[in-house]
Amino acid sequence: MEAYTQPPPPTAPAEPSPPPPPTTSGSPTDFLKGVVGKRVVVRLTSGVDYQGILSCLDGYMNIALEQTEEHVDGRVTNKYGDAFIRGNNVLYISAAEVL
Secondary structure, eight states: OOOOOOOOOOOOOOOOOOOOOOOOOOOHHHHHHHHTTSEEEEEETTSOEEEEEEEEEOTTOOEEEEEEEEEETTEEEEEEEEEEEOGGGEEEEEESSOO
């Protein structure tokens, strides 16, 4: 007499793996060209942040912002229409909105 073995229970379909994170293969120049006309955060070497719409910038990182807010320790301390920031004071520029 042959022994009867039950087939293995069906396995649940495998969960699809999450998509890989987006690659950031663009150059800094590509990033800067992409944020012109968008809201950015400019951090100065002093630790003060300026948030506004990036109007333009040059090769020395001199920056022109519109609708600018000055942030010190996370609080808005001043609001300016237009602001011009000399490039040697800039620590970094970050996009304030999703690109």
